[in-house]
Amino acid sequence: MQKVAEPLTTTGALREFLHALPGVDEVGATARAAALSTRSIKNEAKAWAIDLAIRMVDLTTLEGMDTPAKVRAMCAKALRPDPTDPTVPSVAAVCVYGDMAAIARASVGAALHVAAVATAFPSGRASLEVKLHDVRDAVAAGADEIDMVIDRGAFLAGNYGLVNEQIVAVKAACGTAHLKVILETGELRTLDNVRRASWLAMMAGADFIKTSTGKVPVAATPPVAIVMLQAVRDYYALTGTRIGVKPAGGIRTSKDAIKYLVLIKETAGEAWLTPDLFRFGASTLLNDLLMQRQRMAIGHYSGPDYVTID
Amino acid sequence: MTFEYAPALESRAIVSIAPSYGLFINGEFVDPTSGTMFKTINPATEEVLAEISEANQSDVNAAVNSARRAFERTWSVMSGRDRAKYLFRIARLLQERAREFAVLETLDNGKPIRESRDIDVPLAAAHFFYYAGWADKLEHAGLGPNPQALGVAGQIIPWNFPLLMLAWKIAPALACGNTVVLKPAETTSLTALLFAEVCQQADLPPGVVNIITGAGDTGQMIVEHDGINKIAFTGSTDVGKSIQRALAGTNKKLTLELGGKAANIIFDDAPIDQAVEGIVDGIFFNQGHVCCAGSRLLLQESIAEETIEALKRRLQTLRLGDPLDKNTDIGAINSREQLNKIHQLIKSGDDEGAERWTAPCEIPEKGWWCAPTVFTNVTAAHRIAREEIFGPVLSVLTFRTADEAVEKANNTPFGLSAGIWTEKGSRILWMANQLRAGVIWANTFNRFDPTSPFGGYKESGFGREGGIQGLGAYLQSATDSDVHAKGMS
Amino acid sequence: MNDRxxxxxxxxxxxxxxxxxxxxxxxxxxxxxxxxxxxxxxxxSRKDGRDAVLAARKGFGAWSSATAYNRGQVLYRVAEVMEGRRDQFIADVRAAEGLGDKKSARVVDTAIDRLVWYAGWADKYAQVLGNTNPVAGPYFNFSIPEPTGVVAAIAPQNSSLLGLVSVIAPIIVTGNVVIVVASTLRPIPAITLTEVVATSDVPSGVINVLTGDPAEIAPWLASHGDVNAIDLTGVTSAELAKNLEVEAAGTVKRIRRPAQPNWLATPDLGHLRSFVETKTVWHPLGA
Structure with missing residues (x-):
């Protein structure tokens, strides 16, 4: 891995760096993900993994039809996912649109993180001024985590300087809030691009790199997660700083979630097995985790009527 | 707390192992005339699994006679279409009983259930499926309009992929109209004997497949038997040479799939994370008991250090232990004898000045185990750089230029396989062209498929298994029927 | 009367x-x-054999990496030059094999035509013996035939020219190099052929011809570590054949030992196929 003496800002310097990163062989990465997906996690390991997965959830609602009532209900669930079982941990954060950040913060108090999607989510197609305003607005409303989207058009056109500039500016606008940079890997298409975008985001100041908005057909996939986990691992080796990873979209079952935990353990390492460094962006995943948890507790399968729908 | 995988054991209840097994001759299990039995042992526990018959000369005679009768009366006169249907049946039966075969293979061989379940058994079934379809299309095999079966094939297979090697041998032989006498390795007879049961379930005509068990002496009786037309052997180069010598001057045809010392070559522009996986697949798949294993890692100097670091980091995630645990990556070494041989070569690496690194694995108390081992500072003259270790031991060498990589890779009497890792397409094709080996994996390693021919250059043997080329090992063109070949045709 | x-x-x-x-x-x-x-x-002698192996190995690199088109043209060129020396070959064959004029001419013509036949295979055999393999996974996989390397051949004892050509041509057309021991009692057509070879753009070391006693030279070739295959077509003694096979086993050489064929008949690809290796290359398919 190349050493970087000072921040790279120009398109030329960034291109030189990003294009010198090792390539990713898609078939090999996919085969590795498939091999890891055959790990069989049972009994106490599974129980432990389910609780960790719950603690890693960014419980999310990102709908045009979101209302304060809906957000409050979700926040209640985030705090106490299973009202019948106080041993169930809270999730990591709630994730909402900026205009709901204040309601979310009021609902969860200081107990949970409030993440707001900003920067003209999900397309990212707005002027930098509008994006920054979006960020400041959410932070002012109480969000302590900002999920921004990168300008995929600029990235795919090779305009790395512009993408970098926007992340740097958003990071500054975040103040103390943590910045999650959404790469929208489904639009980047190749794993080489995922690796480059991961490094671009990390070098520009991301605290987390996140796969997807959940608003395009292809969301998080295990091969994409592997490449991003390799990127944070290598970035740590180079800089001593651990960046978090957040797959989002399409992770619906406990089995999926546990697969990701296996990917973390065997790719980036155990250090990333914490909500500080790994999150699931999900809405329906939580209920499946709860049903699995109940099954392990009561010894038979649970049903959707035994978990809350909010 | 860390994320410790709880044991996830595959149930062994699915297999029932008999206390003892006879020989499978003429469609039936028969007691060996000698009455001599030997034990087959679970290498992970040292538990005796069953007693196996040792075939003597009269048993070999009976098996060859049975195969000859079946060849003359049944199999060679049956239509290709009908032969195909038997082979399809076998493929289906292997699929239906896949889990049973996987568990039995793991018990008898020591390989992880993940591999026997996901690789050995499905590939074995696929092999029968592939060659089944050839049985009635042999006139399209490129050996003339009316290619002929050779007759009775004697087949001797190794212990590293017991069922898969059986499939590689039996499927093309039967598709081409030959009958077979097959001997599994003495430490891994059980899946071959279960396969005999599959032949019965398939109603395969008696004598078409005969499976006789025993050690080297039994193998030699097959090799030297006058009633055999063809020998196919997979195993060590030394034994291969002695078989070739034994067949000198005879009219028996021969194909050999022998040892290897493959170079896995990593250039500085390689997709490095996948290359590290390829290194691991290359040498630690099946405990390194793979003739095409990438046992010599050739690293371009500019990335040598970081690649070795990445490799060591990766190796620390390998899980060695109970082969029946679905999360086990490294199983048991198949026999004490093999473990001793590996230890001896590891010691030679130490003695000759290479630097050894061993993955931090807890070694179970019982059974035969070898933790993944990497030697750096290896020079071409070291024994561990030249001899086939057939264990989880990697020798790392470096190179500066592509020319040098080719030169080092080819600098061996073997020539079975090679790996190339680079993102540069023209270099891949140039390297693939320069390397003197039968299988070249570019940006991948240890991939197998029934349609893909497998076999070596030089002392790695001759003839191919798999693909259309695999038919050439069991057929002759009508005009070439008087050619006695040790080789491709 | 010419008294010269x-x-x-x-x-x-x-x-x-x-x-x-x-x-x-x-x-x-x-x-x-x-x-x-x-x-x-x-x-x-055995040392001549050793020198021939060295020369052959040296010639292998360039010959095996020459384009198929080039190898085909070189073989065709040999046929062209043979045609120019047709009368000499007829005289040689007549003297060596005791055939009449007509039969000698037929043998020589067939030998020339055989070279032309094999010359045409140079850029086709890989298409016939090679293939892509539809593996069950995201890989492009192909198999190609490649030359085995250095081949030692014992030429037929009776058919001193046609048999010799029929042995040499399928070996070299694919890129192998050959050390051939000519018919012991009938070596002259082979020697005349070397004069043709020397003037036909055949690179040095590709065809090496020894005269003498196979029983003396061949064991050294059969056991030589830098010889990859042996062609025993011209070995008439079963005992010698067996001994050579035993020697060859020491380095796992490819062996071809046919019964004496009818050299006048058009061959199939069996001979050519005996001295090629199948190389299979895998590469992933990914964006």
Whole structure:
């Protein structure tokens, strides 16, 4: 891995760096993900993994039809996912649109993180001024985590300087809030691009790199997660700083979630097995985790009527 | 707390192992005339699994006679279409009983259930499926309009992929109209004997497949038997040479799939994370008991250090232990004898000045185990750089230029396989062209498929298994029927 | 009446494009089928065999990496030059094999035509013996035939030209190089052929011809570590054949030992196929 003496800002310097990163062989990465997906996690390991997965959830609602009532209900669930079982941990954060950040913060108090999607989510197609305003607005409303989207058009056109500039500016606008940079890997298409975008985001100041908005057909996939986990691992080796990873979209079952935990353990390492460094962006995943948890507790399968729908 | 995988054991209840097994001759299990039995042992526990018959000369005679009768009366006169249907049946039966075969293979061989379940058994079934379809299309095999079966094939297979090697041998032989006498390795007879049961379930005509068990002496009786037309052997180069010598001057045809010392070559522009996986697949798949294993890692100097670091980091995630645990990556070494041989070569690496690194694995108390081992500072003259270790031991060498990589890779009497890792397409094709080996994996390693021919250059043997080329090992063109070949045709 | 005294030729070996005498300094008498003295031929020794292997190995690199089109043209060129020396070959064959004029001409014509036939295979055999393999996964996979390397051949004892050509051509057309031990009693057509080879754009070391006794030279070739295959077509003694096979096993050589074929018949690809290796290449398919 190349050493970087000072921040790279120009398109030329960034291109030189990003294009010198090792390539990713898609078939090999996919085969590795498939091999890891055959790990069989049972009994106490599974129980432990389910609780960790719950603690890693960014419980999310990102709908045009979101209302304060809906957000409050979700926040209640985030705090106490299973009202019948106080041993169930809270999730990591709630994730909402900026205009709901204040309601979310009021609902969860200081107990949970409030993440707001900003920067003209999900397309990212707005002027930098509008994006920054979006960020400041959410932070002012109480969000302590900002999920921004990168300008995929600029990235795919090779305009790395512009993408970098926007992340740097958003990071500054975040103040103390943590910045999650959404790469929208489904639009980047190749794993080489995922690796480059991961490094671009990390070098520009991301605290987390996140796969997807959940608003395009292809969301998080295990091969994409592997490449991003390799990127944070290598970035740590180079800089001593651990960046978090957040797959989002399409992770619906406990089995999926546990697969990701296996990917973390065997790719980036155990250090990333914490909500500080790994999150699931999900809405329906939580209920499946709860049903699995109940099954392990009561010894038979649970049903959707035994978990809350909010 | 860390994320410790709880044991996830595959149930062994699915297999029932008999206390003892006879020989499978003429469609039936028969007691060996000698009455001599030997034990087959679970290498992970040292538990005796069953007693196996040792075939003597009269048993070999009976098996060859049975195969000859079946060849003359049944199999060679049956239509290709009908032969195909038997082979399809076998493929289906292997699929239906896949889990049973996987568990039995793991018990008898020591390989992880993940591999026997996901690789050995499905590939074995696929092999029968592939060659089944050839049985009635042999006139399209490129050996003339009316290619002929050779007759009775004697087949001797190794212990590293017991069922898969059986499939590689039996499927093309039967598709081409030959009958077979097959001997599994003495430490891994059980899946071959279960396969005999599959032949019965398939109603395969008696004598078409005969499976006789025993050690080297039994193998030699097959090799030297006058009633055999063809020998196919997979195993060590030394034994291969002695078989070739034994067949000198005879009219028996021969194909050999022998040892290897493959170079896995990593250039500085390689997709490095996948290359590290390829290194691991290359040498630690099946405990390194793979003739095409990438046992010599050739690293371009500019990335040598970081690649070795990445490799060591990766190796620390390998899980060695109970082969029946679905999360086990490294199983048991198949026999004490093999473990001793590996230890001896590891010691030679130490003695000759290479630097050894061993993955931090807890070694179970019982059974035969070898933790993944990497030697750096290896020079071409070291024994561990030249001899086939057939264990989880990697020798790392470096190179500066592509020319040098080719030169080092080819600098061996073997020539079975090679790996190339680079993102540069023209270099891949140039390297693939320069390397003197039968299988070249570019940006991948240890991939197998029934349609893909497998076999070596030089002392790695001759003839191919798999693909259309695999038919050439069991057929002759009508005009070439008087050619006695040790080789491709 | 022409009373000019003819200039006789010294018959030598052909190694690495040169015409050396045997390093042993030995020769043996060659007679025609009526036992009339024809010439003294060089009696090659094991050291000549060793030199020939060195020359062959040296020639292998360039010949095996030459384009198929080029190899085809070189073989065709040999046929062209043979055609120009047709009368000499007919005379040689007549003397060596005791055939009549018509039969000798037929043998020579067939030999020339055989070269042309094999020349045409140079850029086709890989298409016939190679293929892509539809593996069950995201990989592009293809198999190609490649030359085995250095092949030692014992030429047929009776068919001194046609048999020789029929042995050499399928070996070299794919990119192999050959050390051939000519018919012991009938070496002269082979020596004439070396003169053709030397002037036909055949790179040095590709075809090396030894004269002498196979029983003396061949065991050294069969056991030589840098010989990859042996062609026993011309070995008539079962015992010698067996011994050679035993020697060859020491380095797992490819062996071809056919019964004596009818050289006049059009061959199939069996001979060519005996000395090629199948190389299979895998590469992932990904964006």
């Amino acid at each position: 005294v003819e200039v006789r030729k010294t018959y030598k070996l052909f190694i690495g494009g040169a015409f050396p005498r045997s390093e042993s300094g030995r020769t043996y008498e060659v007679h025609d089928t009526d036992d009339k003295f024809l010439a003294n031929a060089a009696k090659a």
